Amino acid sequence: xxxxxxxxxxxxxxxxxxxxxxxxxxxxxxxxxxxxxxxxxxxxxxxxxxxxxxxxxxxxxxxxxxxxxxxxxxxxxxxxxxxxxxxxxxxxxxxxxxxxxxxxxxxxxxxxxxxxxxxxxxxxxxxxxxxxxxxxxxxxxxxxxxxxxxxxxxxxxxxxxxxxxxxx
Numbered sequence: 045x046x047x048x049x050x051x052x053x054x055x056x057x058x059x060x061x062x063x064x065x066x067x068x069x070x071x072x073x074x075x076x077x078x079x080x081x082x083x084x085x086x087x088x089x090x091x092x093x094x095x096x097x098x099x100x101x102x103x104x105x106x107x108x109x110x111x112x113x114x115x116x117x118x119x120x121x122x123x124x125x126x127x128x129x130x131x132x133x134x135x136x137x138x139x140x141x142x143x144x145x146x147x148x149x150x151x152x153x154x155x156x157x158x159x160x161x162x163x164x165x166x167x168x169x170x171x172x173x174x175x176x177x178x179x180x181x182x183x184x185x186x187x188x189x190x191x192x193x194x195x196x197x198x199x200x201x202x203x204x205x206x207x208x209x210x211x212x
Contacts, residue, residue, distance in 0.1 A: 047152075047166065047209035052095040055165075055208065059088040062121055067130050070099055071144075071151070071158050072110035072117035078151055078158040080120075080144055081107040082134030085198075088205075095205040097169055100177075100198035106137045111201065116156060116170050120163035129162075155207060165210050169203035176200075 062068065063086045071080040087098040097119060101108045111117050122130060129147040136143050144151055144160070152161035159166035177197040182188045 046212040048212050050208050050210050052167075052205050052208050063087075066121070066124070067134070069120040069122065069130065069133060069149075069160050069163070070101070070107060070111065070117060071120060071160060072107060072114050073158050074114075074156075075151065075153050075158065077110075078144070079107045079110050079138045080133055080147075080149070080158075080160065081105055081138075082130050083119075084134075086119075091202055092172065094172070096172070096202055097167065097205055098200060098202050099169075100200050102196050102198050103176075104196060106139050108199065111171075114157060116168060116206070117201075117203070118154065118157055118159035119167040119169060120160035121165040122160065122163050126162060154209065159209070163211065165208065167205050168207040168209075170206050171201055171203045173202040174199055 064084055068083045068086065069080045070083050071078060073079055083099055085100045089096060101111060129149055132147045133143060150161040152159040152166065154166060155168045157168065176199050179188050
């Protein structure tokens with residue numbers, strides 16, 4: 045796969061569709077060992093003067109261990125042809141198996157982290173902030189009840205988008 049770098053400001057996409065409907069893969073690790081997971085929650089915008097993304101990862105997700113141990117991670121956007129792979133990556137842990145390979149995907153080394161070679165777009169993200177969602181901070185209490193019946197609150201990561209690659 046061949047990619048070219050573009051400026052984040054040049055992107056022409058709807059983040060509501062990309063994140064909520066088409067989904068993303070969050071990938072972290074090294075070329076020796078990495079893991080990925082499907083995400084359908086997140087945000088894109090500007091934070092602290094930086095182009096930024098916000099992603100949310102539950103504590104039991106294996107990918108969280110990789111995101112926590114590395115300075116960077118990637119967000120890979122795949123086309124509709126990869127919906128089955130996205131479903132797989134959202135339901136299988138990757139502990140004890142090569143989930144990326146089993147999903148029919150290929151790791152893609154970029155800037156000391158890993159993305160997904162089959163992606164239409166890869167964003168390299170440098171962590172700037174993280175925190176765990178706290179039940180006492182919900183103003184709309186119904187979201188705590190609906191989304192966290194097991195009290196497995198997501199960790200929120202705010203990351204600077206340091207590079208954007210698009211498929212050529």
